Amino acid sequence: MKRIDCLSAIYDSLEDCAVVTIMGAVAVELYSLGHRANFFYLEHAMGLASSIGLGIALAQPNRKVVVIDGDGSVLMNLGTLTTLARYAPGNLTHIVFDNESLLSVGGFPTATSTGSDIGLMASGAGIEHSVTVRELDAFVAEATEAVESDRLSCVVAKVEAVGPAGFHMDLHMLENRFEFPRALRLQDEKQAEPPPRPDPRGAEPLTDEPAHPH
Numbered sequence: 001m002k003r004i005d006c007l008s009a010i011y012d013s014l015e016d017c018a019v020v021t022i023m024g025a026v027a028v029e030l031y032s033l034g035h036r037a038n039f040f041y042l043e044h045a046m047g048l049a050s051s052i053g054l055g056i057a058l059a060q061p062n063r064k065v066v067v068i069d070g071d072g073s074v075l076m077n078l079g080t081l082t083t084l085a086r087y088a089p090g091n092l093t094h095i096v097f098d099n100e101s102l103l104s105v106g107g108f109p110t111a112t113s114t115g116s117d118i119g120l121m122a123s124g125a126g127i128e129h130s131v132t133v134r135e136l137d138a139f140v141a142e143a144t145e146a147v148e149s150d151r152l153s154c155v156v157a158k159v160e161a162v163g164p165a166g167f168h169m170d171l172h173m174l175e176n177r178f179e180f181p182r183a184l185r186l187q188d189e190k191q192a193e194p195p196p197r198p199d200p201r202g203a204e205p206l207t208d209e210p211a212h213p214h
């Protein structure tokens with residue numbers, strides 16, 4: 001299973017979510033499918049995507065939050081699993097692409113290549129819904145269900161250690177830092193728009209546009 005195929009398969013269902021990725025290959029892959037302002041690619045702070053996602057999920061409980069992580073990154077911040085489990089926000093989905101490698105920096109093998117199991121570690125940390133998938137169909141089913149459900153989920157996807165041909169993204173970290181919260185605010189404002197006023201004569205709802213402009 002290739003990570004880019006997984007991302008492509010769930011891309012549409014990320015439209016209304018706040019999405020936080022780790023840096024490097026997976027960020028470039030998601031970006032290559034089409035950048036959206038509600039995607040935040042966490043640069044440099046390896047291991048902390050889930051911590052950022054947890055903060056957003058707790059602060060904004062009505063928003064679906066999806067964290068897209070890597071095995072090397074999770075292994076650098078294993079305590080995050082216990083913190084996720086402790087607060088267990090139902091609006092958070094933690095997807096971990098486990099390619100058993102630090103692919104973005106040359107492919108050094110991580111501890112998942114020698115038997116460490118992130119899905120079991122997530123369960124052991126207390127995350128009640130933690131699954132590991134190896135096939136694309138299973139990934140799509142689990143990830144989609146996780147995003148739609150109202151419980152904290154960890155979906156570990158075992159993927160091949162392959163990534164993008166290049167790492168260029170035409171988006172500066174600071175630009176992304178400001179556009180991301182702005183996009184979330186805009187989504188909220190759109191949802192808070194009042195419904196159209198009903199027409200007392202029972203016809204089409206009234207709008208501010210003249211019915212017969214001259």
Ligand SMILES: Cc1ncc(C[n+]2csc(CCOP(=O)(O)OP(=O)(O)O)c2C)c(N)n1
Pocket residue numbers: 022023024025026043044045046069070071072073074099101102103104105110
């Ligand atoms: C604190 C810190 N250490 C090291 C790096 C360099 N670095 C960037 S990406 C990366 C590998 C990430 O591995 P993983 O999460 O498994 O994702 P993959 O690259 O395999 O997609 C490393 C070591 C960093 N950005 N920050």
